[in-house]
Amino acid sequence: MLAPDILLERHPKEAVRVVALDFLAQACAARDRLGDPSDTEALHDFRVAIRRLRSTIRAFPRELAESVRGKARRRLRRVARATNGGRDAEVQLEWLETQRPSLYSRHRPGAAWFRDRLREQKLRSDESLRDEVATDFEKVSARLQRALPCYELTHRVGDAAAPPRFADALATRVRAAATELSLRLAEVTGPAAADAAHEARIAAKRVRYLLEPVAPAVDGARDAVRRLKALQDALGELHDLDVVGEELAIALGDFQRQQQTAEAASMDAASAEASPAEPAEPENERPHPTPIPKAALERDPRPGLAGLARRARTRREALFVELSSTWFAGAAAPFLAALEHVAQALAAPRAGGAGDDGVPREIERKYLLSALPPRARDVPPAEIEQGWLPGEQLVERLRRTRDGAGERFHRTVKMGRGVSRVELDEETTADLWRALWPHTEPRRIAKRRHPVPDGALTWEIDEFLDRPLVLAEIELPSPDATPPFPEWLAPYVVREVTDEPGYTNYELAASR
Template sequence: MTDPRTPTADDVRRLLSEALRRPAQEGARLMALHWLHQLAAARATWQALQEAADGPGRGRDVERANASSEALHKARVALRRLRATVRENERVLDGAIDKKLARALSALGQATNAVRDADVQRAWLETEEARLPEGARGEAQRLREWLVGRTSHSTAAVNDAFARHFDPFDDQLFARLGSYRLLRRVGSDSTPMPFARHLATRIARAENRLRRDIAQVIDVSSQDAMHEVRIRLKRQRALLSPFARTRPAIGAWFDLATRGQDLLGAIRDADLLARRARKAGLQVLEVALRDIVLAHFAVFQQHWCDRLEEVLRTMEAAVNALRAEGMPMSPNGLPMEIERKYLLRACPPAARTVPPVRIEQGWIPGQALRERLRRRTAPDGSVTCWRTVKLGPVEARVEVEEITPPEIFDAMWPLTRSARVRKDRYVIPHGAHTWEIDVFLDRPLVLAEVELGDLHEAITLPPWLAPYLERDVTGEPAYVNAVLARAEA
């Protein structure tokens, strides 16, 4: 890192605490720089240990080997998270990592995989050996010795990969990630989209993919599907790691994703070792390893496949926390809701492909102040209740809300009998925005809403929505939910 203007590792650690409120272009770069600094530090440590291995004091070979393995592990984690950060934030990184740099990082990842996998599998065997049946322990020791030899053989290849794919490019990576340009319109008071809002969109888009991948895990033979789930959880952790310890909802999803990744990693390692044992003719060990695979899979099935909706609710809570942190603020520091609303001819078929959320809203009578109660029933039957107050013009108003216990909601709900709305909401991420399609249950009315970062933010209608558009009704009083509310018997 030769450019003195590039943020140091200490600078990045300090700035990360406020990255979610910074422009998306800057937040993404701060995250990428965070992992790049960690990769560079781990690479330097690993290189020093390799050079020391050729010097005096070889009696400490075991100690050095363990330290070298740990350094390579840190480098590999940082590299994987750097690549995930680049991939998930490609749009706001504006080409900072071009194809040449991306290929170099990919080649480095492939080169480190073999030696690190051998290290992990060897360590796994050492940990599990005492639990193996007596007849499998000798075979496990033989397989472990083979893995040690493979690690030693791959070290030179890893050294070569760093020399070819990282050392010539690290200064260039730091320089490109250390600055960015932000296009601003003269005379406009618009503010750039905060990183929290961009990150919320990325996490939300992964929810449907994660649901699909987990649904494809049918039995223990679904190794490809489990691998896809594991990769998705790795990417989630890479995106959220810097914020997991300071934001409870984000931390809860990060910890759950960590446990899922670890469990799937144990399944993968045991399965790969079982295949190696079969190739080597270690039949007793293979049977023992297959039993371990089944045991780990049973845990995954119980805590993930059978509780998928509970898992996704934890993920959704992290998305909501990011959206709240990325909301625009009024001059006095209160969160604002800036949205556009459209009248549709019908509900687009694309919306019907996702399970709807049932929403019941009611307004407590008032003149200057009308409090709204909302009950939200998810597709799995879980219920969340809210109390909300909105003030100001429809297109940009202060919004203050909080989750309320069901017993308080039930006590206050009768007060809203004169003004209620019931509808099904279909939530569909598209690009940088999340579209909400509301199908009212007591009249032939379909509305589409999208929240914005500022009043001047440009919107591109999704191709699946445009054919059903009647007109923009933002600001029309007749389409405000409080006006649409009707009395119920």
């Protein structure tokens, strides 16, 4: 697949096909492993690839309208549904295995009985899945492999408008999916809202699948994907505990009906053996029912099924309490704000992008201000700490950003001076940042950044915390762009300092 930063700049029709073809290839690779009983991850990988493919098709119906028709969507839906039974049985078997070491001896017969029942269900589901793969998936995969690599564009002569970017289309989808997630989380009003929690999990999954292919190239996206996966896993466990509870109740009911049928058949057989001429005994002289042998009681699965159901309920109650403190009842607000930050990063005009040599570039102008403009003071700021690791030819910058969306950590290398400079930037982990930060001690700065939108661009007003200095930066689409100063900024501009080395962050850090 194309590199994420390149993918974001491609036409939406091309980019979404690249993503869909990658998911389709993953599904085909996992399909080839389904027949191997020793491959315990094959079903999971196939199911995830199908879900990601369907989610992509669902999110971009217009872009894919030429290639993905209704019949293809229906076939993919049938394939996805065919994986449900096997996946549920597999998850329940894994949960049962985690409970086995701590089971009481009286519960073990029930666990063994339930395990055998789940294995039979999985065998039937696997057989059904093989049939579905042999029919629907083979047909739809062949159709999509032919259709997805091609698309049509219409260009109007004289139209000088810039072509659409996948980044913009993706930003729109991320915002819509985040709104859906917010609504679904708000509907989880208590432990009994199992359906609402399941819908919230699906909504979280859709946001995650949108962001994953481009996360390395979008500010804040990696952390968002990580947290979405954690939410998805927790809500998934909640749903799985609901399913196992339902399955245990069904299993208990089935066993009791089997017992009743067997006892009725035994009584009928006993009645048939009795002589028809033999007079009936008086009610008070009839013998008491024969006690159930101890060995039979020890094999009775009902205590074990009931004990397993209690364990599932206890874990579910504890898990819901955990989720309530981090995601439900308004607790998700900071994370939803972080998703909006990611959408803004996607929709922001690319400042420079890749140069003719394919190397990413930063194109910006910098201005010295006499003071912090009141308009900037009204904007919630981000607290930024920057430090530089020692180096001769290669100097790497570490940055921590803290705002309403949380904390983000970056590693950056910049080369060159003036308006256009090479910039290599990637998001990193908190652990790695903290491990490297002590080595930046000679060169550090701290500042408060106020981002002020101005049409399609954003002025970043930096208020330094260790000296009386205020700078304004603006990232531009080309080196020759010179945007006018907005009214709120113009009175505070002293001069442009883009080409003055003393105003680079690196030199400012050395002069503190």
